[in-house]
Amino acid sequence: MSREVDQRETSERASGETARSDAEVILATKARRPEDASTWWAQGGIAISRDDPKQFKQDIIDASAGTADPEAADVLVENANEAVRDVLVETLSVPFDTADGSDDAVAERGGEDFDFGKEAAHDADRILHVDASTGSYVLERFLAFVDDHPDIRVLDDTAALDLITHEGEVRGAYLESSGEVRPVFAGATVLATGGVGDLYPDSTNPAGSTGDGIAMAALAGADVADMEFVQFHPTAHVDESGTLLISEAVRGEGATLRNAYGERFMPAYDEDAELAPRDVVARAVKNEREVSGEVFLDVSDIDFEERFPDLVEQCERRGIDWETGIPVRPAQHFLCGGVAVDEWGRTSLDGLYAVGECAHTGVHGANRLASTSLLEGLVWGLRAGADATGRDPAPMDVPDLDDRDPALPDSFAREKFTRLRRVMGEYVGIERDPDELERALGVLRRLKGEVDAYVRTRTSRSLYELRNASVVALLIARAAAANDESVGTHNLVSDDGTSTDDEATVETP
Numbered sequence: 001m002s003r004e005v006d007q008r009e010t011s012e013r014a015s016g017e018t019a020r021s022d023a024e025v026i027l028a029t030k031a032r033r034p035e036d037a038s039t040w041w042a043q044g045g046i047a048i049s050r051d052d053p054k055q056f057k058q059d060i061i062d063a064s065a066g067t068a069d070p071e072a073a074d075v076l077v078e079n080a081n082e083a084v085r086d087v088l089v090e091t092l093s094v095p096f097d098t099a100d101g102s103d104d105a106v107a108e109r110g111g112e113d114f115d116f117g118k119e120a121a122h123d124a125d126r127i128l129h130v131d132a133s134t135g136s137y138v139l140e141r142f143l144a145f146v147d148d149h150p151d152i153r154v155l156d157d158t159a160a161l162d163l164i165t166h167e168g169e170v171r172g173a174y175l176e177s178s179g180e181v182r183p184v185f186a187g188a189t190v191l192a193t194g195g196v197g198d199l200y201p202d203s204t205n206p207a208g209s210t211g212d213g214i215a216m217a218a219l220a221g222a223d224v225a226d227m228e229f230v231q232f233h234p235t236a237h238v239d240e241s242g243t244l245l246i247s248e249a250v251r252g253e254g255a256t257l258r259n260a261y262g263e264r265f266m267p268a269y270d271e272d273a274e275l276a277p278r279d280v281v282a283r284a285v286k287n288e289r290e291v292s293g294e295v296f297l298d299v300s301d302i303d304f305e306e307r308f309p310d311l312v313e314q315c316e317r318r319g320i321d322w323e324t325g326i327p328v329r330p331a332q333h334f335l336c337g338g339v340a341v342d343e344w345g346r347t348s349l350d351g352l353y354a355v356g357e358c359a360h361t362g363v364h365g366a367n368r369l370a371s372t373s374l375l376e377g378l379v380w381g382l383r384a385g386a387d388a389t390g391r392d393p394a395p396m397d398v399p400d401l402d403d404r405d406p407a408l409p410d411s412f413a414r415e416k417f418t419r420l421r422r423v424m425g426e427y428v429g430i431e432r433d434p435d436e437l438e439r440a441l442g443v444l445r446r447l448k449g450e451v452d453a454y455v456r457t458r459t460s461r462s463l464y465e466l467r468n469a470s471v472v473a474l475l476i477a478r479a480a481a482a483n484d485e486s487v488g489t490h491n492l493v494s495d496d497g498t499s500t501d502d503e504a505t506v507e508t509p
Contacts, residue, residue, distance in 0.1 A: 031208075049080045057077045060372065084378065096129065133310045160212065172393065190384055194358060196469075210465040210468050228476060228482075236331035246297055247308070279366075336489065355380045363376055404458075407458065
């Protein structure tokens, strides 16, 4: 079984579940270190159903503006408690914060001792967390589990470049490491490649989030869905050091948003104020920045230093005077769409699965509820891993990827990415104008055509990442242009109408 993963923890959930059935698992990851994986950066925590899955489901649907798939939401909320208990608490002993602040191992404690947090659009306190660094604590324990497992072989610094297909069936992938490319055949292939942050100027994702799994699946003929729904996190601090996500849990504790005039503005936008759904808060922050010049997260009314020591340390390392307010702006955060999968993570191609952010389960609809991404990856990772066992690899003769022309200069991909990010940031961001979407489609079609011409005769990781990014950007822009309804994260700023452009169809290079 082969894995190509940037969102490393999700793949490890699938790998671990498959390994329980004594299947041989190869986990291929572009990551060179834990910080390269999306999970590492997850701050807020992981939501569970506790004793009210019905309300949890309703919160998911409400946050999605009524667009989430109810059946997918049922899968999530009905499996949430058991999945977290089995994997994170009992197997990995993740040290979730407890109500009394004790350091006792959570595997030995009852659920009522947990310090459940509350975040935007949640009706109840249901977020398990470790300070504001939940992802890193979870990922470290997954890494240790995987490294010690005799049936899982991890290939670090290894990228999947293309899927190997035969008559609608996926039989494995081409893997690249240190410039060498080889085919790896598998009975089942699970994509868990994380998000698309590299497509936007500012993102909370780690570098290398180029939408690889979505692009490879789409080029192989797999169905994708809801690609226009790109979520922006409303409270990110951006400076020369990069993007620092300020967890939604900070607003859950009572922090408020103020513009440059010192005015608290969220109550004027939504009755839930700072705890409104992310798309509402992100648009409000964008608008207030345009009007007043800046927006600050005011933490003066909460015990920020005691409650979020990790965030305090990161702020001080960057020279942010958090006591006077943290300057924030929206940044690309999560893709709600992706490779369409069923309740077991199966795609429309035989032998291919997708889990985590690259997958579209239907849970998130047009806008994701906070702290559901780790849970979705866990639940669908377990289900995909269980379903993927029992399939034998079917090796076949495959051509080598063409690499007959001289290597491109190092600046080639960087310059093309700059152009792509500028188009996506200006035309396919938080607010979208139908005419500008058509303009973006034209630019992105030309860009993809240029990249395709080079991919046909050259093989390198950076070039394939650029190809993947251009494919996914085109999918997002095309879906946005085809959707004339403002809903959730897809917000149109005019009523001129939109049109589907057949020339935007993704074609295999």
